Amino acid sequence: MLKDQFSRVGLYRTLVLITLTLLGPGRVQSAPRPSSLPEVDRKPPKGTEAQTYTVKRGSIKKKVQLDAIFEATEMSPIKIQTKSVPEFTVVEAVAHGARVKKGEVLVKVEMEKIREQIEDLEQERPAAALTLELAEAELTNLSLTTPLKGEAARRTQRNAAEDLAYFENVGRLARERGVEFNIKNSEQRLDGAREELAQLKKMYAADDLTEETEEIILKRQKFSVESAEYFVETAKQSGELTLKTALPREQETLRVAKRDQEQAATYSDQTLERQLNKKRLEVEKLKRDQRKAEKRLAELRKDLEEMTVTAPADGLIYYGACEDGRWTTGAAVSKRLSPGGKIVPREVLMTVVNPDRLVLRAVVPEGDLSRVKVGQEGQATLVANPDRKIAVKLDDLGFVPLPAGGFQARLSLGRANGTRLVPGMNSKVTFEGSRQGEVLVVPKEAVFAEGGEKYVYLSTKGTAEKRFVKTGESDDRIVEIEEGLAAGDRILTKKPE
Secondary structure, eight states, X not given: OHHHHHHHHXXXXXXXXXXXXXXXXXXXXXXXXXXXXXXXBOSOOTTOOSOEEEOEEEEEEEEEXXXXXXXXXXXXXXXXXXXXXXXXXXXXXXXXXXXXXXXXXXXXXXXXXHHHHHHHHHHHHHHHHHHHHHHHHHHHHHHHHHHHHHHHHHHHHHHHHHHHHHIIIIIHHHHHHHHHHHHHHHHHHHHHHHHHHHHHHHHHHHSOOOHHHHHHHHHHHHHHHHHHHHHHHHHHHHHHXXXXXXXXXXXXXXXXXXXXHHHHHHHHHHHHHHHHHHHHHHHHHHHHHHHHHHHHHXXXXXXXXXXXEEOSSSEEEEESOEETTEEOSHHHHHHHTSTTOEEXXXXXXXXXXXXXXXXXXXXXOGGGGGGOOTTOEEEEEESSOTTOEEEEEEEEEOSSOOTXXXXXXXXXXXXOTTOOOOXXXXXXXXXXXXXXXXXXXXXXXXXXXXXXXXXXXXXXXXXXXXXXXXXXXXXXXXXXXXXXXXXXXEEESSOOO
């Protein structure tokens, strides 16, 4: 590098001596001083009228420029935090950009429906409590009577089985013998009455009794015979009815009763405990329903309070939510905050911001990440007032890239007296870097692009040669040439016609 500098000094001295010789005394002009910044040679080369530039070494000052947006450090998102109400109808809302005081109502919504629901639940509470009390009383009674009902069913089943067994083993046979004995007894009485009548007739035929008395006694005895005959006939009829109808029917009735009681006992075993468990579940459900009703009533009451939206602090109203300094949802929310609009819970409707405490938020591209560091100072130029500059300082730089690329940066502001700043305003932040010295540089306007490649027009012997180059760093005026040119080459600063 020192050798090149001495060569340039020697060349400069030689040119000065030649000029002094040719011009003579009095015509000597002061030669321009060499500069670290490149100069454009305004003298066109032979055969062309285009301006040329002699490739030299110079220095480039690295500069990083970022798009930034003003963001408030104190922001309070406003949303309705309800659990039971899925949607609200807006009655009135404060305007976007309005200044509000702490405690001021920001949004009014329709509350008539939720008040009706609260009133209905309050009126249903006594009836629900009474229903639960009755169900618990039934459960207590069922718990006591279920074992007793089971015992009764088994006892009835046992009695039916014993009745059938007694009838089949003892009762029927005794009844059959009783029928036979009754018929036999009636026949014996008939035989006795007939024998007695026959004896009376013999006796009256031999004695001296009057005929009138004789007729009376014989008449009575004849009736006794008739009665005995009748009883014999009815005994046979009754016996036949008992043997052929009554006893089979009674046996069938006892068998059916035994079968029915067995089924009843089985059903009792299968259902009584289940009915008790069902009643327990019904009581638990009533308790659960009552708890749900109480919980819903409490939630509705709390939701009713939440539906009165007030400002948590003094500040400025911005519609929507702030995301990385930008108000992305403001336009959509603005339509729904008009009277009659529909809003939903847990949606950020508006934000109360403190416009007096601001920072700048920006995104540093990955290519510029090595050129900035925390604590570095720069300047912010307002988009609304390009002549106004504000000192800034990089306070925080993200460690991981954002989903859309780049790294999140937060910058603090210097004094901005007399400048109107509010969240959401845009600016350009510039960080001046260090100079990169002694590299080949050319004017930016002398470098052209084609298909993603860079090229220049090399001026040689009055002709323009297209030369592809590799560029490096650049600033506002010049660009570094890494490959394709050498010091002393002359290039055109405009495309040849």
